[in-house]
Amino acid sequence: MRLTIKLLVVFAFSVVFASAQTPSDGQHYAKGGLSFDYPKGWKLEETQGEDSTDLKLSRPDSDMLIQVFVHRGRITPEKLPDAKKGFIDPYISANMKQFVAMGATPKQAPDTSEIAGIKAEGVNISASLGGVTGAAKIYWAIVGQRVVVLTLFGPDTDTKRFASAWDLVRTTIKTEELAPAVSPSPKPSP
Numbered sequence: 001m002r003l004t005i006k007l008l009v010v011f012a013f014s015v016v017f018a019s020a021q022t023p024s025d026g027q028h029y030a031k032g033g034l035s036f037d038y039p040k041g042w043k044l045e046e047t048q049g050e051d052s053t054d055l056k057l058s059r060p061d062s063d064m065l066i067q068v069f070v071h072r073g074r075i076t077p078e079k080l081p082d083a084k085k086g087f088i089d090p091y092i093s094a095n096m097k098q099f100v101a102m103g104a105t106p107k108q109a110p111d112t113s114e115i116a117g118i119k120a121e122g123v124n125i126s127a128s129l130g131g132v133t134g135a136a137k138i139y140w141a142i143v144g145q146r147v148v149v150l151t152l153f154g155p156d157t158d159t160k161r162f163a164s165a166w167d168l169v170r171t172t173i174k175t176e177e178l179a180p181a182v183s184p185s186p187k188p189s190p
Contacts (some may be wrong), residue, residue, distance in 0.1 A: 024170065029055070033146075034070050039165045042066075057169065064133075064154030064162050066169055071147040074177065083147050088140050092150065095136045099127045115141045115148055116173050135159070144162055144175035150151040 013077040014108035020069065026037045029156060034053055038044070045053040057066040069091075075083055104127035111168075122139035134155040141148055150165050150173075152159055159166070 030073070031108050034068075034174070035176075036068065036169050038066075038169050042165065057165070059162070061155070062162060064152070064158035066166060067149075067151040067153070068169065068173070069149040070175060074145045075142055075147050076145075077142060080142060080147070084140070088147075088149060089140075092138055094126070094149075095125055095138065099125065099129075099136070111139070113136060113137075113139045113150075113170065114168055115139060115150055116143045117142055118143060118170070120150070123167045132157075132188040139170075143173060145177060146166075146175040148173060148175065 001150040026039050027042075027044075028037050029035060031046075032053055038057055042057045043058045044061055045058075051071060053068075053070045053072070055068040056066070058064070071083070071087075091159070096108060097108050106125050108123055108125050111122040113120045113122055118141045120139040120141035122137060124135055124137050125134065125183060126135040128134075132155050135152075137152040137159075139150050
């Protein structure tokens with residue numbers, strides 16, 4: 001009897017834990033040591049570079065875009081300033097220039113968030129385009145020894161409307177170190 005009760009309790013916790021992994025109305029991305037959940041109804045575009053994965057999530061009924069950029073190389077916290085200088089700062093600058101090219105006067109302010117439960121530094125680039133306020137919110141952190149950069153683009157109305165989608169991606173992202181390719185050992189000759 002006690003064993004049955006223990007098994008039922010373990011089963012109940014397993015069901016609750018499994019249901020918390022991916023929402024019933026969600027989808028799961030897993031490739032190249034990167035995984036996260038995102039809601040159904042979002043289009044996923046993937047670009048694989050030599051040293052990075054770049055994913056864009058969008059909806060046909062919204063101007064909001066969620067971008068996930070993950071560098072493939074391992075990095076230590078001491079090397080994060082070099083990574084920031086090497087590819088995060090130029091990315092932030094390109095976003096500022098994009099707003100200017102669209103006719104806006106962007107304002108940049110420091111910001112913070114969390115990625116996978118890890119404190120993430122960031123910037124909020126806000127602007128008004130044709131009377132519609134919006135922003136590019138860019139955050140970065142080391143997740144599992146890899147640099148993850150998450151960006152939320154769009155008008156304020158859409159970013160509020162789809163805040164749960166942003167939170168789902170931001171909180172479920174995981175990285176794993178890729179196992180090195182194993183070459184087959186030569187067979188001994190007879």
